[in-house]
Amino acid sequence: MSYGDRRIKFALFGLGRLGVLRARILAFQQPRIQLVAVCDTQPGTYKWAAENLLPTRESGAEAVLICTATATHAPLILQALNLNLHVMCEKPVSVDIATTKEVVEKSASRPDLKFLVPFTRRLLDDKSYRQAKALIDNGDLGEIHAVETTGIDQADPNGSTPTTSSLYMEFTDSHTNSVDAGRYLLDVKSGLSSPKKQVNRVIAFGQTAVYQDLNKYGDADNAWGLVEFANGKIFKTYLGRTLTSGFEDTTRLCGTKGHSIISANSNVEIRDHLGIRTQSVPDVFILFDATFLTDLAEFADAVLDDKPLTCQSEDAFEAGKICAALQYSFRKGVPVYFDDNGLPIME
Numbered sequence: 416m417s418y419g420d421r422r423i424k425f426a427l428f429g430l431g432r433l434g435v436l437r438a439r440i441l442a443f444q445q446p447r448i449q450l451v452a453v454c455d456t457q458p459g460t461y462k463w464a465a466e467n468l469l470p471t472r473e474s475g476a477e478a479v480l481i482c483t484a485t486a487t488h489a490p491l492i493l494q495a496l497n498l499n500l501h502v503m504c505e506k507p508v509s510v511d512i513a514t515t516k517e518v519v520e521k522s523a524s525r526p527d528l529k530f531l532v533p534f535t536r537r538l539l540d541d542k543s544y545r546q547a548k549a550l551i552d553n554g555d556l557g558e559i560h561a562v563e564t565t566g567i568d569q570a571d572p573n574g575s576t577p578t579t580s581s582l583y584m585e586f587t588d589s590h591t592n593s594v595d596a597g598r599y600l601l602d603v604k605s606g607l608s609s610p611k612k613q614v615n616r617v618i619a620f621g622q623t624a625v626y627q628d629l630n631k632y633g634d635a636d637n638a639w640g641l642v643e644f645a646n647g648k649i650f651k652t653y654l655g656r657t658l659t660s661g662f663e664d665t666t667r668l669c670g671t672k673g674h675s676i677i678s679a680n681s682n683v684e685i686r687d688h689l690g691i692r693t694q695s696v697p698d699v700f701i702l703f704d705a706t707f708l709t710d711l712a713e714f715a716d717a718v719l720d721d722k723p724l725t726c727q728s729e730d731a732f733e734a735g736k737i738c739a740a741l742q743y744s745f746r747k748g749v750p751v752y753f754d755d756n757g758l759p760i761m762e
Contacts, residue, residue, distance in 0.1 A: 421447075421719060422446070422447050422448055422449040422715075423447065423448055423449070423477050423478055423501075423715050423718050423719055424449050424451045424473070424475055424476050424477045424478070425441050425448050425449065425450050425451065425452075425476060425477075425478050425479070425480055426450075426451060426452040426453070426454070426476035426478070426479045426480075426500075427441060427450060427452070427453045427454070427479070427480050427482065428453075428454055428455075428479060428480070428481045428482060428483050428491060429454075429455055429481065429482035429483035429484075430453060430454075430455035430457070430460040430463065430464065430482075431455075431457075431482065431483075433482050433505065434455065434482035434483075435463070436707060437480060437482055437707065437711075438450065438453060438464070438467075438468060439467070439468075440707055440708060440711060441480065441711065442468045442469050443469075444708060445708075445711050445712060445715060447712070447715040447716070447719060448711060448715050449473075450468065450469070451473050451474055451475070451476055452474065452476055453468065455483075476500065477500065477501060477718070478500055478501035478502065478503065478529075478714075478718060479491075479495045479500050479501075479502055479503070480503045480504075480711075481495075481502070481503070481504040481505060482505050485507060485509070485510060486510075488504050488505070488507070488508055488509060489508055489509045489511075489514045489515070489517070489518050491504070492504055492508065492518050492521075492522075492530075493517075493518060493521055496521055496522060496525055496528060496530070499528065500528070501528050501529040501530070501714075501718050502522070502528065502529070502530050502531070503529075503530075503531045503532075503533065503710070503711075503714050504531075504532055505532075505533070506532050506533070506534065506591045506592065506731065506734075507532070507591045507731070507734075507735055507738070508532060508731050508732075508735060509735070510735075510739065510742075511739075512735065512736055512739050512758065512759070515731065515732055515735045515736075516732060518728075519728045519729070519731065519732045522728045523728065529714065529717045529718050529724065530728055531710070531713075531714050531717070531724050531726060532726060532728070532730075532731040533706070533710035533714075533725075533726055534591070534592050534595040534596070534599070534726050534730065534734075535592050535706045536592055536593075536595065536596040536599070536666075537595065537596070537599055537725050537726055544596065544599070544600070544666070544677060547600065547666070547668060547675055547677050548599070548600065550668075550675055551600065551668070551670075554672075555672070555673070556668060556670030556671075556672050556673045556674070556675055557670040557671030557672030557673065558602075558670060558671045559600060559601055559602065559648075559668050559669065559670045560647075560648060560649065560669055560670070560671065561601075561648065561649040561650070561651070561669040562596070562597045562600050562601050562648075562649075562650050562651075562666065562667070562668055562669065563650075563651045563652070563653075563666065563667040563669070564593045564596055564597060564650075564651070564652045564653070564664075564665070564666045564667075565652075565653045565654075565663065565664065565665045565666070566592075566593055566652075566653070566654050566655075566662075566663070566664050567653075567654070567655040567656070567657070567658040567662070567663045567664075568655065568656045568658065568662055569658055569659070569660070569661050569662055570625065570656065570657045570658060570659055590638075590640060590652060590654055590738050590741060591734050591735065591738050593652045593654065594640075594642070594650070594652065594734045594737045594738055594741075595726075595730055595734040596666060597642065597650035597652065598650075598730065598733060598734060598737075599730075600666070600668060601644065601648045601650060602646075602648070603644045603645075603646065603648060604646075605646055606646040606647075607645055607646055608645070609645075609755050609757075611755065611756050611757040612645050612753055612754070612755050612756070612757045613644060613645055613733060613753075613757060614642060614643070614644055614645060614736070614737060614740075614753045614757070614759075615643045615644065615645050615752065615753060616642075616643050616750050616751060616752045616753065617640065617641065617642045617643070617737060617740045617741050617744055617750065617751050617759075618640070618641050618744050618749075618750040618751070619638060619639065619640040619641070619741040619742070619744040619745035620638065620639045620640075620745065621634075621635030621637065621638035621639070621745045622635055622636070622637050622638075623635050623636055623637075624636055624637055624657055625657045626656075626657075633746050635745070636655065636656045636657050637653075637654070637655040637656070637657060638653070638654050638655075638745060639651070639652070639653050639654075640652045640654075640741040640744075640745075642737055642741075645753075664678070665677065665678045713725060733757075736753075736757070736758065736759055737759075739759060739761075740753070740759035740761065743759070743761045
């Protein structure tokens with residue numbers, strides 16, 4: 416086998432909803448990847464894997480993809496790096512800033528190993544965020560001074576209230592992709608008096624419009640967050656879980672020469688006895704399905720060809736700090752300021 420034909424051997428941790436999707440891509444849709452092992456603690460998952468994935472008698476994994484519960488991400492990342500494995504992990508690294516910092520520093524100490532926390536909006540192809548980024552880079556919109564994102568999930572058709580193990584509005588998890596999109600589309604590193612301090616302050620608000628029982632968990636079904644970056648750029652995000660039509664995702668870029676609205680929604684038109692309407696996508700997994708192919712292909716290229724990654728470990732750390740501050744602001748009802756070292760002041 417020539418070097419150009421070589422495939423990277425992957426082990427997959429976690430066979431939940433996203434893990435199953437990832438498993439099929441690893442096994443059947445990535446020519447530069449070979450899935451050699453899967454694991455999950457839930458009963459029945461090994462039977463599913465045996466029936467749905469290609470059998471292999473090889474081992475010797477070179478990389479891992481972590482699709483487990485958020486609380487397990489950091490320890491698994493650290494163990495994998497200690498075992499000299501390349502690591503790709505679903506966001507976030509952790510809901511704790513100190514733990515995220517530990518992981519980022521560990522990955523930085525191993526430049527021989529690739530580490531990726533993929534953010535979906537950076538990796539969308541075709542008429543989406545990358546196209547918008549090109550407009551920014553070309554100067555077509557002027558200076559981008561503000562970004563607004565909206566991400567609204569479909570409400571549970573049965574009206575069921577989520578449990579504490581499945582909180583609807585965890586800023587430190589659900590908002591990470593949105594916050595990263597804001598950082599990606601805004602020039603947040605320019606004009607800083609201190610390179611460590613990218614954020615001045617954040618404030619967040621939430622409400623329980625439908626699922627009142629979420630109040631006892633310190634959660635909400637609709638939330639808004641505002642971020643003032645240290646160079647004066649503004650980011651606003653709205654996340655909801657009560658839309659009845661399907662999943663909605665939009666981003667507005669506010670520039671000095673013009674605005675641009677990115678809509679990742681389906682534009683399939685239906686014409687029938689009810690009239691003319693557009694079809695909504697049911698959830699984020701369908702809307703962003705192409706990104707789950709793109710990020711794995713990019714990661715394989717990075718390992719095999721030493722190509723650069725779109726998302727750096729610093730991006731995961733900065734987005735994580737902002738989301739932790741937004742969560743604190745929401746629950747405490749206070750704004751959160753950042754110190755000169757770029758850390759949120761949460762007492």
